[in-house]
Amino acid sequence: MIALREVTKRFGDRVALDAVSLDVRPASTHVLLGSSGSGKSTVLRLILGLIEADAGEVQVDGTPVTPSTRAQLVRHMGYVVQDGGLYPHLTAHRNVTLPTEAHGWDPSRAGPRVTELGTMVGLDEETLRLYPRELSGGQRQRVGLMRALVLDPPVLLLDEPLGALDPIVRAELQGQLGRLFAALGKTVVLVTHDIREAALLGSTITLMHAGRVVQQGTFADLLERPAAPFVTQFLTAQTLGAGASRAR
Amino acid sequence: MRALIGMGLGMLLLHGSVAGAAENGVIRVGSKSFTESYILAEIAAQVIERVGEARAERRHGLGGTGITYRAIASGAIDLYPEYTGTLARIILKDSALHTPEAIRARLLASGLTMSEPLGFSNTYALAVRAETAERRGLRRISDLARHPELKAAFSSGFLEREDGWPGLTRHYGLALREVRVMEHALTYRAIVSGDVDLMDVFSTDGQLERLRLQILQDDKRFFPDYSAVLLARRDMAERFPRTWARLREAFEGALDDQRMAKLNAMADLDGKSVAEVAAAFLGTASPDPRRPPGVLSEISALTLDHLVLVLISLAAAVVLGIPMGIAAARFRRTGQIELGVIGMLQTVPALALLVFMIPLFGIGKGPALVALSLYALLPVVRSTYAGLIAIDGHLLDIAFVLGLGRLKRLVRIELPLASISIMAGIKTAAVMTVGTATLAAFIGGGGYGTLIVRGLALDDTATILAGAAPAAVMAVAFHVAFELLDRLAVPRGLRR
Numbered sequence: 001m002i003a004l005r006e007v008t009k010r011f012g013d014r015v016a017l018d019a020v021s022l023d024v025r026p027a028s029t030h031v032l033l034g035s036s037g038s039g040k041s042t043v044l045r046l047i048l049g050l051i052e053a054d055a056g057e058v059q060v061d062g063t064p065v066t067p068s069t070r071a072q073l074v075r076h077m078g079y080v081v082q083d084g085g086l087y088p089h090l091t092a093h094r095n096v097t098l099p100t101e102a103h104g105w106d107p108s109r110a111g112p113r114v115t116e117l118g119t120m121v122g123l124d125e126e127t128l129r130l131y132p133r134e135l136s137g138g139q140r141q142r143v144g145l146m147r148a149l150v151l152d153p154p155v156l157l158l159d160e161p162l163g164a165l166d167p168i169v170r171a172e173l174q175g176q177l178g179r180l181f182a183a184l185g186k187t188v189v190l191v192t193h194d195i196r197e198a199a200l201l202g203s204t205i206t207l208m209h210a211g212r213v214v215q216q217g218t219f220a221d222l223l224e225r226p227a228a229p230f231v232t233q234f235l236t237a238q239t240l241g242a243g244a245s246r247a248r
Numbered sequence: 249m250r251a252l253i254g255m256g257l258g259m260l261l262l263h264g265s266v267a268g269a270a271e272n273g274v275i276r277v278g279s280k281s282f283t284e285s286y287i288l289a290e291i292a293a294q295v296i297e298r299v300g301e302a303r304a305e306r307r308h309g310l311g312g313t314g315i316t317y318r319a320i321a322s323g324a325i326d327l328y329p330e331y332t333g334t335l336a337r338i339i340l341k342d343s344a345l346h347t348p349e350a351i352r353a354r355l356l357a358s359g360l361t362m363s364e365p366l367g368f369s370n371t372y373a374l375a376v377r378a379e380t381a382e383r384r385g386l387r388r389i390s391d392l393a394r395h396p397e398l399k400a401a402f403s404s405g406f407l408e409r410e411d412g413w414p415g416l417t418r419h420y421g422l423a424l425r426e427v428r429v430m431e432h433a434l435t436y437r438a439i440v441s442g443d444v445d446l447m448d449v450f451s452t453d454g455q456l457e458r459l460r461l462q463i464l465q466d467d468k469r470f471f472p473d474y475s476a477v478l479l480a481r482r483d484m485a486e487r488f489p490r491t492w493a494r495l496r497e498a499f500e501g502a503l504d505d506q507r508m509a510k511l512n513a514m515a516d517l518d519g520k521s522v523a524e525v526a527a528a529f530l531g532t533a534s535p536d537p538r539r540p541p542g543v544l545s546e547i548s549a550l551t552l553d554h555l556v557l558v559l560i561s562l563a564a565a566v567v568l569g570i571p572m573g574i575a576a577a578r579f580r581r582t583g584q585i586e587l588g589v590i591g592m593l594q595t596v597p598a599l600a601l602l603v604f605m606i607p608l609f610g611i612g613k614g615p616a617l618v619a620l621s622l623y624a625l626l627p628v629v630r631s632t633y634a635g636l637i638a639i640d641g642h643l644l645d646i647a648f649v650l651g652l653g654r655l656k657r658l659v660r661i662e663l664p665l666a667s668i669s670i671m672a673g674i675k676t677a678a679v680m681t682v683g684t685a686t687l688a689a690f691i692g693g694g695g696y697g698t699l700i701v702r703g704l705a706l707d708d709t710a711t712i713l714a715g716a717a718p719a720a721v722m723a724v725a726f727h728v729a730f731e732l733l734d735r736l737a738v739p740r741g742l743r744r
Contacts, residue, residue: 045645048645048649050645050648050649071648071651074648074649074651075651077649079646079649079650081642081646085642085643085646087643087661087664087665087741088665088741088742089664089665089667089739089740089741089742090739090741091741098650098652098660099650099651102650102651102652102653102656103651131740131741132741133741147650151651
């Protein structure tokens with residue numbers, strides 16, 4: 001569904017990605033795990049066509065992502081970022097309907113869709129009439145998710161979606177996301193630095209470090225058959241110092 | 249916002265262009281912004297009205313020589329009082345031109361003509377207290393050589409001009425111990441109180457007699473001749489021959505120094521209106537025995553005038569400035585050049601900018617509006633630019649992912665997010681323009697500045713305040729109005 005072939009990306013002198021290859025299978029949840037600066041967010045931005053690779057190729061559904069194809073390809077993707085990425089001048093509802101508006105949906109079609117998604121993530125109509133700053137962090141994140149899902153795209157890309165939340169809300173939402181992904185059957189790429197989140201949600205996990213892929217496999221693979229000493233080091237360090245490392 | 253722009257454009261259409269070719273049956277009379285020039289222009293206007301060949305349109309108090317001359321050369325006015333010395337030295341830049349005939353011949357090429365001298369010469373002169381003159385035996389400028397202890401205070405123009413103090417000291421071989429520069433209006437008080445002994449004055453100054461000041465005779469003939477004349481456009485003189493003949497008849501040789509000084513004193517010291525002084529000279533009844541329109545009704549008329557100036561130029565600055573700010577934010581490199589050019593515009597003093605407009609747009613509201621709009625541009629462009637580049641790049645990336653095209657992104661996302669900054673810029677521009685618009689009066693643009701210019705010319709603080717105070721009130725009113733407008737222009741989710 002999504003594939004990176006030997007992709008290299010530099011920002012000035014800094015190499016963000018160094019010949020990275022990975023495959024995301026359809027209808028799976030693929031977690032990109034790593035600490036900040038490992039290059040995992042860069043992978044998402046390349047898939048979305050927000051930046052271009054210096055070398056190698058990014059493909060979505062067999063089509064290379066280029067400046068001329070990206071606008072078409074991005075129609076099939078939903079994108080969720082930390083803290084929701086909501087527009088402060090629009091109500092939650094208007095934030096959710098921005099994509100339907102952009103694609104010329106009739107309001108009579110968008111309305112029921114918003115209600116449906118609200119029910120799915122647990123937000124009522126009244127809450128959706130509020131502005132982002134009047135919402136809690138968890139509510140903002142749910143609105144962001146609704147907005148990413150409103151056009152029902154086959155691919156969902158999430159960049160540290162729960163990074164800004166406190167641990168209790170975070171745990172609750174992690175559970176909810178897991179159920180949602182399973183129910184919707186979407187191809188999901190989720191970026192996180194949180195091992196618990198990766199273990200809970202990822203059918204496949206790619207552990208990244210300093211712009212390279214260290215290991216790719218299930219959580220059990222990483223735990224039981226570490227490809228490098230770094231894998232074990234990363235897993236244990238975080239379990240011990242849980243919560244100490246902050247997102248990005 | 250839309251309503252504001254609509255209103256501005258509406259007023260622009262209503263008002264129409266003010267500058268332009270001479271209309272049928274109208275003679276536009278200009279004057280510089282000092283009492284004598286006002287009086288002479290008013291006399292001319294009243295003469296024109298009495299002949300009845302054409303209607304007189306008063307464009308009094310336009311400013312200095314630069315402005316009035318450009319106005320007549322470009323055809324924005326038809327007539328104004330000028331001085332031979334100024335024509336020769338400043339306008340024609342040939343101090344060898346001595347006779348009126350020589351000057352008139354040179355003016356032909358510019359489509360201008362002039363009357364014979366009116367009879368008085370308003371030249372620089374040196375004055376002392378009559379009592380000082382008597383006690384020290386001072387009659388002539390050369391007598392000053394014997395009194396280096398006299399304390400002198402001169403206006404800055406006189407102190408610097410070659411036909412002022414520097415040339416004079418060389419010509420007469422003078423050396424005074426104490427020479428300082430001082431604001432002219434204050435020097436009168438200082439000389440009366442005895443703090444100053446010697447000052448520069450104009451020979452037809454209305455205050456000389458009242459303050460018991462005596463002019464020292466220019467015995468070695470240093471000061472150039474500044475004989476007053478009427479400067480006119482030839483096409484006007486040809487189209488209205490009876491009027492021109494009557495003007496010359498009324499003026500030429502009719503005013504000697506004393507007579508002019510008396511007329512000046514009537515306006516400056518007796519508080520008579522310029523119209524009354526002119527009527528007195530012509531020996532007619534005052535044109536309006538109820539006294540000219542009261543200050544209050546004049547202020548209310550000027551308020552509308554000022555409001556029109558501010559709203560139209562502000563609307564133009566917004567309509568132009570926001571797209572320019574957007575362009576600067578989108579094309580960063582050329583944007584820097586754009587911002588630099590607009591910034592440079594701002595460094596041109598407002599009055600100079602107004603003067604530059606005259607050759608292009610004439611005088612009156614038109615050029616004032618252009619200059620004010622240009623002036624208001626910078627805050628609008630800068631704030632739009634600043635508001636746009638401050639937007640979180642993430643939010644723009646998301647707009648692309650959500651499928652918003654460039655225009656939709658701009659209208660739905662970027663401009664609303666930048667609205668607080670843009671509104672701040674518009675507010676700054678509005679308050680600033682209320683203040684700057686007072687300068688419009690210097691080129692006949694009307695507004696509160698009319699009173700300020702007149703007050704300055706007549707050295708009348710009350711009149712200056714009558715223009716300055718309402719302008720301050722209007723600035724505050726604009727501020728309040730825009731705070732309210734914020735509620736409409738800034739989305740609720742962004743308000744604090």
